[in-house]
Amino acid sequence: MNEKAIELAHRATRQLHALERSVDTALKNGAALIACLAGGRLEAGLAVEVGQDALEALDCAMTQIIMAQGKVVEAHHALFAAAQEMNIPVAVGGGGGKPALPFRAGTSNAGLTVVDEPWFKSV
Incomplete structure (x- = not known):
């Protein structure tokens, strides 16, 4: 098996998971900002028109x-x-602190088996 391709797969996996977390964080922060603005408008007794353009822009951004x-x-x-096509060992799930379900590339998702292999620990 091509060791450089496996290392690339591991690096790409880490970067992909970081990107996925970043997008979720952006969604969480955007939702919090929308809630802050709407709630703050209520608390301050402001008219519904105040900040409406900002809320509409945030809706578009979200x-x-x-x-x-x-x-x-x-x-x-x-x-x-691509990893499956190159027969590179991959893990299903995981990222963001969630446990991953390991399986070998080229196998079906049915009947997954938990394994303890070095390639899985380094992903």
């Missing part, structure tokens, strides 16, 4: 972030398929 997240998911699937 929609774009969600669309970008979908493209990141597409990239994730494409990278996974």
Whole structure:
């Protein structure tokens, strides 16, 4: 197996997971800002018109972030398929502190088995 391709897969996996976390963080922060503005407007007794243009702009931004997240998911699937084609060991799931479900490239998702292999620990 091509060791350089495996190392690239490991580096790309770390970067992909970092990007996925960043997009989720952007969504979380955008939602918090929208809630802050709407709640703050209520608390301050301001008219609904105050800040409405900002809320509309944020709504548009959030929609774009969600669309970008979908493209990141597409990239994730494409990278996974590339790893399978090259028979590079990969892990399903994981990232963001979630446990991963390990399996070898080229196998079906049905009947996954937990394994303890060095390649999985370094992903």
